Amino acid sequence: MMVLMVVLAFVLCSVIAPNYAQGSQRLFQGLTPVATNGEPFPWNMLRLPDTVIPAHYHLLVHPNLTTLNFSASVRIEVDVMQSTDSIILHSKDLLITKAIIEEETGASQSRKPLQVLEYPPHEQIALVSSDMLLPGGKYFICIDYAANLSDGFYGFYKSTYRSKDGETRVLASTHFEPTSARMAFPCFDEPVFKANYSVVIRRGDKHIALSNMPKLKTVELGGGIFEDHFDVSVRMSTYLVAFIVCDFKSVSQITSTGIEVSIYAVPDKWDQTHYALEAAVKILEFYEQYFNIYYPLPKQDLVAIPDFQSGAMENWGLTTYRETSLLFDAETSSASDKLWVTMVIGHELAHQWFGNLVTMQWWNDIWLNEGFARYMEFVSVDATYPELQVGDYLLDTCFAAIGRDSMNSSRPISSAAENPTQIKEMFDTVSYDKGACILHMLRSFLTEDIFQSGIVRYLKKFSYRNAKNEDLWNSIANTCSEEDFTSGEFCYSSSQASKNAYQYAGEHLDLKAMMNTWTLQKGIPLIIVERRGSTVTLRQERFLKAVLHSDPVWSSLQQGYLWHVPLTYITSNSKNIGRHLLETQSDTIELEGEVSWVKFNADMNGYYVVHYEGDGWDSLIHLLDRNHTALSHKDRSNLIHNAFQLVSAGRLTLDRALDLSRYLRHEAHNIPLLQGLGYLEAFYRMIEKRNITDVAQNLKNYILQYFKAVIDKQTWSDEGSVSDRRLRSEVLGLACDLGYPPCVKKAHQLFTDWVESNSTLSLPTDVIETVYSIGAQSAEGWAYLLEKYQVSMSGAEKNKILGALTSSKDTGKLLRLLELGMEGDVIRTQDLSTVIYSVSRNPIGHFLAWDFVKKHWSELVEKFHLGSSCIRNIIIGTTAQFSSREELEEVKMFFESIREQSSQLRVTQVAIENLEKNIKWLERNLETLRDWLLKNLQ
Secondary structure, three states, X not given: OEOOOOOOOOOOOOOOOOOOOXXXXXXXXXXXXEOOOOOEOXXXXXXXOOOEEEEEEEEEEEEEOOOOEEEEEEEEEEEEOOOEEEEEXXXXXXXXXXXXXXXXXXXXXXXXXXXXXXXXXXXXXXEEEEEEEOOOOEEEEEEEEEEEOEOOOOXXXXXXXXXXXXXXXXXXXXXXXXXXXXXXXXXXXXXXXXXXXXXXXXXXXXXEEEEOOOEEEEEEEEOOEEEEEEOOOOOEOHHHOOEEEEOOEEEEEEOXXXXXXXXXXXXXXXXXXXXXXXXXXHHHHHHHHHHOOOOOOOEEEEEEEOOOOOOEEOOOOXXXXXXXXXXXXXXXXXXXXXXXXXXXXXXXXXXXXXXXXXXXXXXXXOHHHHHHHHHHHHHHHHHHOHHHOOHXXXXXHHHHHHHHHOOOOOOOOOOOOOOHHXXXXXXXXXXXXXXXXXXXXXXXXXXXXXXXXXXXXXXHHOOOEEEOHHHHHHHHHOOOOHHHHHHOOOOOOHHHHHHHOOEEOOEEOOHHHHHHHHHOOOOOEEEEEEEEOOEEEEEEXXXXXXXXXXXXXXXXXXXXXXXXXXXXXXXXXXXXXXXXXXXXXXXXXXXXXXXXXXXXXXXXOOOOEEEEOOOHHHHHHHHHHHXXXXXXXXXXXXXXXXXXXXXXXXXXXXXXHHHHHHHHHHOOOHHHHHHHHHHHHHHHHHHHHOOOHHHHHHHHHHHHHHOHHHHHOOOOOOOOOHHHHHHHHHHHHHHHHOOOXXXXXXXXXXXXXXXXXXXXOOOOHHHHHHHHHHHOOOHHHHHHHHHHHHHOOOHHHHHHHHHHHOOOOOHHHHHHHHHHHHHOOOOOHXXXXXXXXXXXXXXXXXXXXXXXXXXXXXXXXXXXXXXXXXXXXXXXXXXXXXXXXXXXXXXXXXXXXXXXXXXXXXXXXXXXXXXXXXXXXXXXXXXHHHHHHHHHOO
């Protein structure tokens, strides 16, 4: 699943065997749960028992898109592993009208009713039999039930769209990950219970039905009702089952290996599907070659759903997407929009192998799905669309991961998660971004060939099965395959491989032990480098931003942390990259000859922060100022990032980091430019919100002065590479927001021309939002844009209009947007968290957004579910730029007032720690920033 995370904000180590009572499950031992009818419920744990296991589901679903409910039946073939008289499975908000059990013995068949007991706290039902069920018997559970189509974004839910002629049309779609298949059919809703599925959908004559597999036949039932029968699925987990009833149109193409790929969208947006089809075919063909495993289904549908909370969902053979994650409109979609669509498709198609073919055993290892899919976005897009320069965006991914992981409120990649709220929270920056970054580090460390062959072994060994963290490391470390043994070729055995297979700078590697330091403990290492002559002394410690070295708790937060860090480095004399595996708290390296500088983490292929003691930073600052191209653009971005991160940790003074950034006047590459500019903008936003007017004004003047040449050379066009176009969007957007007169004048003229043309004038897509934002500052312009928003058929354009509308300096207009988002008609509910975040970034709307969240908290949780990405984005988005002790107390008081919910969430800890970090940063650095600006303003 692709989770939408808010830019800048984003944003327990045991592996639990399936179906055994461990950890938080033991809380219920000794207690007898009581079913809704007052009788004892025969199971007292969150996880299901393994006494009965599903083999095959036969599912019939009939949604009514007028009454917005559905009736259904499911027949589950089960295997009894231990004698029992009750079957425990999941069900949520389903009205069960009949439950029977069929037993086949030879030629005869018996049918007996089952008593249904419900236990809503665990979202479980018990089906109690009058006879014992015995191992080896052939049993079928048959359940009739009904339910309303869900109002939210989980289970079997309704979605609507408005056609060009103003008609509102209804569809029904599913989203089951992680724990919502139980909202659509009674099931064993845990990833380890893989089964086959035969799906039948009833629909009206104006609709089509889609499911994971191709349609085998359609039966006309009469009365305008048709029944679509779909082929039997491969073995898969419940969260990957999907079905849709809609009136969409599609475009299709056959891949080189015979897979039919189709893109579905509402009829009025069919012309926006063609780029996605091209990308999906290319990327699917790439993955078949890269993984050396054919895609196992005959078709792959990609469907743009009008109402969709996350970015996309990897249902096997029927991937679903938010419209902006799949549709590309040449008139209004920017270069960044195109890159996003391509990467989301790369992510979801990677899941067809990582997650679908091989599934994590439990949600504590969801990173095996999401970290891999996030990383394979970069691998696949780099191979299929090299012109998109996607490798540069991996830096941003790792910067985001470090931002989260350098807080004490972070968590290990592999973390305990039991209930649905905890499981939803696992879909975060740690699983996605940190997971991708440690895989990139491992790939760079082992070499591409060894990494690729290792993951192919992993996929082949665990196909249609479930895997744990350690299974991945064992597969990569074991250089043998079954083919090697059968062909008689020599290779390492599994036990030998972990010790001998890979030599790294002459050192032997225990891969599992190494990678456990990255997945079973939270945080990120700080590598402290001190060079004296040709001797480099290395130390490692845990990098923390919100806790300073001088704080009393610092030492206790360092205890027990040690990483096996594959270091890389370059020097003033080196022609090759140096390598060293740091497995201890300290070590030394001898360089070849005298050097004038050394830079660790070459091209930022490693996941660690580096601090240079002695004259280390001075030599690098001097190098950047004198000859910055001696380092790659990735190395330059890495130095900017590390310097400002070290300021937050109290390791480097702000004036030294700002001194380093002054080399940017020579910088020609867009990635370091955006990195340096991003920090200055973040400082400006925080200080502006605190009304520290002299520093805010001087910082604004400095940005406009210092980057004037970069701003002035930007054209108001769509020319250049993706990187050039991204820079244009960012730089002109900031310049106009800061009131740079030439920028404002040009944007205002373009907006006027566009309005006078009745919005028929084609604006350059990369500057559309900047133009709209200037236009939105007038009452007439704002009203015109809101009207345009309501009729636009382009999701990309609607996003840009919404961003512009939230930039208004009129609090009444901002409040209206928040209210429209809450109503969910003009502004869809799926976009409400984005509206709240965008209003909170507006200095005029900062407290408005926070007060809105406090007032409407219960309604927001009802709409989005506790633990969801939207709730996390709302909490982080509205508190991220608070920086006073009064604001900290207010946030704490609010979290205390909703303690029953906030105590279940990690994100509340993240928000408080982030606020504490901001307070400390301002207290330590405000005067330094004030003085530095006065010295450096011309």
